Amino acid sequence: MKHKPNRLKPATLTVLCLGLAGFGVAGKAADSASEEMYKAAHAHQIKPVLVMVGTIDEDGFPQIRAMSNLRNPAHSASKLVNADDFAAYAITNADTEKLKHLAKNPTMTMYYQDGAQGLLLMGQTEVLSDAATRRAVWDEGFRRLGYSGPDDPKLMVLRFTPTHGKFYYQGKQNHLTFPQKAGPVVSExxxxxxxxxxxxxxxxxxxxxxxxxxxxxxxxxxxxxxxxxxxxxxxxxxxxxxxxxxxxxxxxxxxxxxxxxxxxxxxxxxxxxxxxxxxxxxxxxxxxxxxxxxxxxxxxx
Missing domain, CATH: 3.10.450.50 (Nuclear Transport Factor 2; Chain: A,)
Structure with a gap:
C-alpha cells in the first residue's frame, strides 16, 4: 500500500522551528520582563553574524533562510537605528521569492542565536528601493554578494519593525513587547x-x-x-x-x-x-x- 507523504502543516512546522531554536520548551513565559532582560536581549541581537529570517509563502508555510545580521556593529546599517531599539534592516535581491511573500503578507520573523540563547522577533516589514536608503545601508562587502554598488537596481532593502518577541534567557522563555510605531526609530x-x-x-x-x-x-x-x-x-x-x-x-x-x-x-x-x-x-x-x-x-x- 502506498502512503501519501505526510506534509507538515504550517503550525506544526512553526512549532518545530521554534523548538529547535530553544523556544516552547521552557514552560510558562513571564508576562513581562525586567529592564535588565531587555538590555541583555539587545546585546544578544547585535552579536551574531547571521540572522534567520522567516516569511510566509503562498501556501501559508514559513520559509526560513540565513541572512547577514545588519544590526551587527560591523555594518553601516547598524547606525540607522537607535542603540536601544530592536528594529533592523536587511538587504535582498529584487527577484527573490521573499519579496513576493512580503508583498502579500508583510509579517516577518528574525531569529538571532548565540550559543544556547535565542532571540525571536516578530513584526512587519517594508521594502525600500530609494537611492538614499540604499546608500545609507551600503557596505563594500556587499559586492561579494553580486551587487555592483549602492545604485545597483537589484539591491532592495528590508526595514523590519518588531511588535513582539521571545528571548530564551537565564533558563526560561521571556516575552518581549514593543510600542507600536509607524516604523523603526531611526537615529537623528x-x-x-x-x-x-x-x-x-x-x-x-x-x-x-x-x-x-x-x-x-x-x-x-x-x-x-x-x-x-x-x-x-x-x-x-x-x-x-x-x-x-x-x-x-x-x-x-x-x-x-x-x-x-x-x-x-x-x-x-x-x-x-x-x-x-x-x-x-x-x-x-x-x-x-x-x-x-x-x-x-x-x-x-
Missing part, C-alpha cells in the same frame, strides 16, 4: 544623513524633483552675496547636465533637539569641489534643509 544623525543623500542625488541626476524632497518649503540658499529662495537652486539644477561622477563626504553633523547643522564636502560636482553648509529643522519624522551656503574651492594649479 542617520535621518539627517538621509536628507543629505537625497540632496546629493538631485545633483547626480540633475533633477530638482529629487532634490526638493530634502528642503523645507521656506528654505533659502546663498549662491551669491544675498539669500534667495531655494527655487533658484532647483532651476539651476534642472538647467545643468547630471553630475554623475559626484562623490561626497559628511564632515560634521550637530543636532540639538529639533534643529541641526551639517557640513558636506562635494567632489567632482559639475567638475568642481564645493563645501556646503546646511541648517536643518525636524518636521515630523524627517529633517529638512532650511538654509544652504556654498563655497567653491579654487581650481588646483
Amino acid at each position: 544623525r542617520a535621518a539627517i544623513e538621509k536628507t543629505i543623500a537625497t540632496y546629493v542625488e538631485g545633483h547626480r541626476q540633475g533633477k530638482s524633483e529629487i532634490m526638493k524632497a530634502a528642503f523645507h518649503p521656506s528654505a533659502l540658499v546663498y549662491l551669491g552675496p544675498k539669500a534667495e529662495p531655494a527655487q533658484l537652486l532647483f532651476d539651476l539644477t534642472d538647467g545643468l547636465l547630471p553630475s554623475t561622477g559626484l562623490t561626497y563626504e559628511i564632515a560634521a553633523i550637530n543636532v540639538f533637539e529639533t534643529v541641526g547643522m551639517a557640513r558636506v564636502e562635494l567632489f567632482n560636482c559639475y567638475g568642481h569641489r564645493y563645501t556646503d553648509m546646511f541648517t536643518l529643522v525636524k518636521t515630523g519624522d524627517d529633517w529638512k534643509i532650511t538654509c544652504k551656503v556654498s563655497y567653491r574651492h579654487p581650481e588646483a594649479k
